[in-house]
Amino acid sequence: MSLKETFPQTPEIKSLTQESFTHALMVLANLDSDFAQILETLGPPPIWARETGFPTLLRIILEQQVSLAAARAVFTRLCAVVEPLTPENFLTLDDVQLRVIGFSRQKMLYCRELANAIRNGQLDLIKLETMDETTIRTELKRIKGIGDWTVDIYLLMALQRPDVFPKGDLGVIIALQKLKGLTTRPTPTQIEAIAQHWRPWRAVATRILWHYYLSALTGNSKLKKL
Incomplete structure (x- = not known):
């Protein structure tokens, strides 16, 4: 063959x-x-490849318009403070704690929007895995702070879509x-x-x-x- x-x-x-x-x-x-x-x-x-789920999507948001090294440093510090890194646990952190970790005010807003959307049932990342790319893009872009680049990287690295x-x-x-x-x-x-x-x-x-x-x-x- x-x-x-x-x-x-x-x-x-x-x-x-x-x-x-x-x-x-x-x-x-x-x-x-x-x-x-x-x-x-x-x-x-x-x-x-990256794992699917909240931590990876949050990390991609951190990577928006900054160097990968800078985003990785912030993400590493976050994971040291929040274990496990779930939406619920992330939302317990206040502005001061997130600022010390390295979050900008904008990234605080975006990551909280994501965490709240998952916690409130607005976004189901597990169900998302079986959807077509157009639907995935529409669902993710409903969240403030998530645009085409963030969706592309999640589709490419976490969901391993080929095209x-x-x-x-x-x-x-x-x-x-x-x-x-x-x-x-x-x-x-x-x-x-x-x-x-x-x-x-x-x-x-x-x-x-x-x-x-x-x-x-x-x-x-x-x-x-x-």
């Missing part, structure tokens, strides 16, 4: 597995010579500009047009772009040939 027969390129694959991920890398390398060169030079990217593409992600934007030799950063419309070529594996393409971006930041000498 061929790979195409084993993994038809349709949206039927609801979440990535190691096997479908490996297949997707092969497909993308055949579709895009730049991807092929990245994979040959740097090897395959990590799957970058999610975070066109507003800075790492993706910078990687695409460098990889495709663009003189200016591509617009969301340009990015979306480029990414159409990678369907139905755009979430895997995102991981390749992140892999390239992170390696470029480290000044990896292997990248000179790219």
